[in-house]
Amino acid sequence: MDKYPIPHTLDIERATEDKLAWVYLINLGFYFIPLFLQTMPTWHIVLSLVVLVPFIYCYFWAHRSPSKTAYQPILLIIALACLITPINIGSLSLFTFAGFFIGFNYSLPKAFASLIGLAVILTLLSLTLGIHYYFAVYGVALITGVGFFGVAERKRVEAKRAQRQSQQEIRQLATMLERERIARDLHDIMGHSLSSISLKAELARKLLAKGQADQASAELAELETIARDSLSQIRQTVSGYKHKGLDAALTHLCQMLRDKGMAVTLSGELPSQPQEIETQLILSLTELCNNVVRHSQGDSCNIDLSATPQGLRISITDNGKLRQLSEGNGLTGIRERLRPLGGTLSIGLEPNPQFIIELPNQG
Missing domain, CATH: 3.30.565.10 (Histidine kinase-like ATPase, C-terminal domain)
Structure with missing residues (x-):
């Protein structure tokens, strides 16, 4: 149970986001409403279901893409929505996903311009295909609302990232201060003791060289006492570091x-x-x-x-x-x-x- 690395916080957050991504697909329920409320050929129903396969692929592609490359899956989602609109006006649901990713990945000016482009596409589809104008009106309202929800979500993620960075910097600073404190404490404890040990050892060596064994023995006994006291102080200090209650x-x-x-x-x-x-x-x-x-x-x-x-x-x-x-x-x-x-x-x-x-x- 000790042989695997500790998972990083970011990995846990990513796993949570991936789980939520599946939950958000519940909004596809609006895509199926026309299939139940309208009488349509079987091949319309089958084609509507088939389109969901590449859509879900593009959805998770956009979910995991950085902002620089997110335009690729977003454009594919818009293309799929346009292609399926002639047989299933529930495609508005797909357009809203594209609106969310636009708001989430781009700055407010770019997102606003892109949402206007989507509104134009919806209007052209409504006029070209003879769809009731409600399609364009409701569609524009939906993608605008969801798009700005994407902007708000991006702000939340950025704030969370900044908070995490700040907490990491605080922890690093606290670690540095703790290291400095330990170094200072060890210096205070050992500085004088090591100096005394060095002097006593040098003195004992000189006394032995002069044949003064008794005095050298006394110095060595004092050296032993200093070493024992120093060891005791280190143990107490380390125990204090470990014990915080x-x-x-x-x-x-x-x-x-x-x-x-x-x-x-x-x-x-x-x-x-x-x-x-x-x-x-x-x-x-x-x-x-x-x-x-x-x-x-x-x-x-x-x-x-x-x-x-x-x-x-x-x-x-x-x-x-x-x-x-x-x-x-x-x-x-x-x-x-x-x-x-x-x-x-x-x-x-x-x-x-x-x-x-x-x-x-x-x-």
């Missing part, structure tokens, strides 16, 4: 899951624990949440905390599709962290993937 860590993990497109529910609470226990729980929960993001393929996750007379219980359940599990270093590491505390990690895959950490009361 279980509540704060859970808040951060829930937000991380939400940023990856998952709905998160956090229920229950735990009594305060010693720092060393909370640190091991934070590291274990971080690994489990990262695994959920990597492999669950679900869109919701529940984290439940409970205190029992026997100890603590934390469960993470998602609605993903994981049905087989090969434990890697991450899960093995969790078991190794929990073992000295008497804790266990249990895993279930049916009906939904679930990871349960149980920790006995520390007496």
Whole structure:
């Protein structure tokens, strides 16, 4: 469960957009209305259905195309709509899809000019084919409204992209500041200690060279004490970096899951624990949440905390599709962290993937 890369936020957003693209095709319902309300030859019906195949292809082509090349599928959609209009005036539905992509992909002046061009096409079709003028009137109103909806959607996507970029820059800045803080702390801790170790070692070497073994031994003993104190200070500092409190860590993990497109529910609470226990729980929960993001393929996750007379219980359940599990270093590491505390990690895959950490009361 640890051998696959974490999916990028953009990949999740793209998958969500692809799912919504299928939902938007519900607007093709208007395309079928004339087929039911009018009596027409069978070949008209068959041809109307056949046209949907290249239309859907062009629709997803336009959905995934950058603005520079989106004109190609848009023009093909307009061409298909024009060709089918003589036998099915439900082609207005196809024109509206073209209007949306025009509004979505181009600046307001270009989109406005293109929508005027579509209005002209509808008017010419109405006049040339002798279709009731309602076709042109309703068509122009529809493509204008949908076109400006496309413009609004483009603005929303651009704002979301800018927000994501801003958040990324903030995270990068926070990372840089944290690195500077760590470097500063390590310098403050180790600078004086390393200088003292260097001086003591040099002094001991000179004393040994002069045959003053007792004094050299005293210097080496002091050097050992300095080294032990320095190691202790480093451990305390690193522990401080890891330990930010279980509540704060859970808040951060829930937000991380939400940023990856998952709905998160956090229920229950735990009594305060010693720092060393909370640190091991934070590291274990971080690994489990990262695994959920990597492999669950679900869109919701529940984290439940409970205190029992026997100890603590934390469960993470998602609605993903994981049905087989090969434990890697991450899960093995969790078991190794929990073992000295008497804790266990249990895993279930049916009906939904679930990871349960149980920790006995520390007496």
